[in-house]
Amino acid sequence: MNRAIEKEQRQESILLSLKKLDYLTRSQIQVLHGLRSARNAQRVMKELETYVSHFRDGENVYYLNSEGRERVNATKVRKKTIQAKHFIMRNSIYIGYGSPSTWRNEIRLGFKEEKKTRVVCDALFQQDKRYHIVEADHTQKMSKNRIKIEKYKRLIELGFFETKPCFIWITTTEFRRKQLTKLLDGLDHRIFTVNDFH
Structure with a gap:
């Protein structure tokens, strides 16, 4: 060529x-x-x-x-922003999972009529006919993460997903990884820190 x-x-x-x-x-x-x-x-x-x-x-x-x-x-x-770190963390997952063709950013999940359960995930992709929900935890308050995870648990209870999704989180420190592990108990999940991708 x-x-x-x-x-x-x-x-x-x-x-x-x-x-x-x-x-x-x-x-x-x-x-x-x-x-x-x-x-x-x-x-x-x-x-x-x-x-x-x-x-x-x-x-x-x-x-x-x-x-x-x-x-x-x-x-x-x-533009130049400190928020860029959030996107870069999310992109580490995209690259780490082999650039899935089904990858979509910022997807709203939930039932229209149930406002309380609506949630926007950082990214979503399908692998083996199963949804993988990606969350990048950069400077998020842990209480916000807790609320988001409760919404996901509620969506699973309400049968929003045909198959239980896998949750993939990327965070900044081992301490935050431990906190997220507790919050995600009972859900299929993988939690990475930024250091896992260097």
């Missing part, structure tokens, strides 16, 4: 990843797009600077700028 076409396709696929995942670190882009070395990934992203902006948070964190959004028809405006 012509080198120029290959380069164009790679750039397009990186921009589409940013459209889908909002923020990606240099190392996440490297893994997702098979850019062998950190140096190679830096070079590729430098060539994309017309379409992406970045800031440092341990390493470069990239997001689409207005030209990038226009090129891949993205509507969500992203």
Whole structure:
């Protein structure tokens, strides 16, 4: 294949990843797009600077700028924000689970008529005909996590899911992992910390 076409396709696929995942670190882009070395990934992203902006948070964190959004028809405006960590944590799960094709972000679950049980998960995907619900616990108060988990338990009781879902949480510390383990007791779950992905 012509080198120029290959380069164009790679750039397009990186921009589409940013459209889908909002923020990606240099190392996440490297893994997702098979850019062998950190140096190679830096070079590729430098060539994309017309379409992406970045800031440092341990390493470069990239997001689409207005030209990038226009090129891949993205509507969500992203800026430099401390909230980016939340998205990056969620994306670690996306990459860790092999970039599932059924992956969708920010999905509202629950029955329309039962407002009390409605909940928005950070991401959702299907594997082996079963839903996997992803939650990134970055700076969330544990009481908020408790409320969310109670809603999930209620949805299971009410038969919202055909098969009981698997809950995948990513958090920041071992202490928070222990707290979440207690809260998720009785549910099928996996809890990771950010260090599990470095």
